[in-house]
Amino acid sequence: MAAPSWSVLDQSNKYRDVRQAKLQAEYEMWRSCQPVTSEREGEDWTALTAELYAKIGVMKHHITRNLDALDVLDRLPRLKEFVESTFLLDMNHLCSIEKAVSGAAFALQEDPFFWKAVDEDLLERLTPSRPLQLVPSTSTITDTIRNTIRSVEELAAPQSDAWGEGAPPDPEAAEKERPIPCENPGELMSTLPPPEEPPGSTLIVEDLSNGDIRIELITDQATGTQILGAVDEVAGERTCSKADALTTLILDDVSTRVTLNLYQAEDEGEDQADSPTFHPQRGLLTLQAVAALRKRVTRTISMRHAKTAATGTYKPTSLIRAYLIGRDWICRWPGCNRRATHCDADHHVNHADGGPTTAANMVMLCRHHHNRKTDDVIRYIVDQHSGDVTWLFADGTYAVDEATGPLAPKQKRWVRTYRQRRRARREYLAGQAAAERFERYQDRNNSPPPEPEKPDHQIPWMRPPPDDDPPPF
Structure with a gap:
């Protein structure tokens, strides 16, 4: 081979x-x-x-x-x-x-x-x-x-409330940063302004020179994912642009049901809370977004059976389509980057010719490339186990496109790497914090003796024995 x-x-x-x-x-x-060169680094x-x-x-x-x-x-x-x-x-x-x-x-x-x-x-x-x-x-x-x-x-901060999520807190540093107690709290509180709203979404409005208005919303990943899902749903239903769909949602009396597919590993024996969670358009979600979206989950589906599921109709079921999106992630045509959520499920062996509607016989192709394949401009073969696609070109050569979604074999290996990295990150942060504490310990013991306060009968300064000031580990 x-x-x-x-x-x-x-x-x-x-x-x-x-x-x-x-x-x-x-x-x-x-x-x-x-x-x-050093001469040019500072040049304008x-x-x-x-x-x-x-x-x-x-x-x-x-x-x-x-x-x-x-x-x-x-x-x-x-x-x-x-x-x-x-x-x-x-x-x-x-x-x-x-x-x-x-x-x-x-x-x-x-x-x-x-x-x-x-x-x-x-x-x-x-x-x-x-x-x-x-x-x-x-x-x-x-x-x-x-x-x-x-x-x-998620573990970038050197300290966290849970020691497992970062380095253990430094008691000495915490003592130095502790605020000085207020002598009269009641008097101080009466002079303070009312508390501000907690930080959240931000709306930015800008009047443009041509009379248009630019409206920008900055929000957390979970909320943004749900808003964009609703926009995509309305844009598809009404065959309009996303901007028009958003305007419709805000100004018109429109109700729409949004389905968000989230992909999370379910390997046996692994901690599910530590598994990465993917969204087909946002990619790997933050822990905060996962926590927020998980509260809205109404149905959990195992993809183990979706890989072999089949239907007699031309259109794949929602289960089969969800599996294809999670496996392919983008249009499988060579060089195309369009997201699989905006692609068609194409039959390798045409349904009219007896090709089954199942993942082993299908790949995600954007509408343009779906039509090109239907016109028999180019052909492909699907590996039913890995989802890899072998493209067959007119000159007799071929090339292989590897599936990159979270359900693809290579991405499953990355899930294990992700867990290993989180553990390595904790060890790295803990070691970094220990090194900093040891450095402070050395600086403290190697510092010059303080000036004597009593000029006459002051007892000479002596460094305390090492046992009285052990290293911080």
Whole structure:
């Protein structure tokens, strides 16, 4: 059996050498544009980009985007080595990595554990499991990084109410930060303004110069997921834009029922509370969103039987469609990034020709590519066990598209990695806190003796014996 490989790097690919040379030359050009010398690092960015435009003919925003991507790559040593040895990824892939990473909180971006996790997950995603596998799309790369962010951001704070969710609290630091008691609480309370509403959603309204009004809502992930679900439902029912659907929901007397499918692992012997939960459009949900949405769950369905479920009708049941979305996640056509929730369930063997309506005979394709497949422009084969799709091209070659949804085999392995990372994160934070406490302990014991307050018969200062001030561990 042939070894796992990427289709673009295959020796039989007639475009391989030209593609490699092009990507390598482009990469090296942008590397040469980096202001690496100390003299240029402090140079005005506008002046530098003007000079680069004169010499390479690229606009400022493209220069900024590509150089930022290289700065992020420099923080991912394993990925950098992979990129420079294979040139599997182009600058567009690297820019998508930079954009996804920039979505992490600033504190997280300063955390070495986070960068190590991103490096590991990207290498895992960029390791082929099938011969002639298609290059991961930018959407898949972005989802991978967002999942990594969610897998560590819940534990980003060095302290938490539950020691299992972070490092144990430092009693000494807590004592220093404790507020000074108020001598007259009643008098103080009478001078304070009324309490503010707890933080929640934010509505931003802006009058535009052409007379239009821009309305922006910022809310938590759980609420936003439900609102967007209702918008999608109305837009589909009325065949209108999402903006019109939202307006209809607000101004018209409209009631709609929204179904949100959430995907969570149900491996036996595992703690379900520690399992990642996915939404088909939001991706990996935060723990807060999961807690809020779980209260609204009205039905729990096991996907174990959905994989083999079948129906005699052309249209798949809601169970089969839910499984296909959870397995495929995006349109399976090579290079398409459209979400599976907005795709059709296509029969590999046409239903009119006796093809069964079951997951083993179906993949999710957007309407455009569904029509192209129906026109017999291109053909495919589905692996009924893994959900991988082998695309057969007119020149006799083929390439394999790997399923990337939470129900796909490779993503199930990531679920286990997610749990392992949470445990590793706890250990990392606890070790970091212990190291900081030990450093404070050393600083305290190595500090110079205090000045004597009594000039005459003061007893000379002596450091207390070590047993009186043991290390904080």
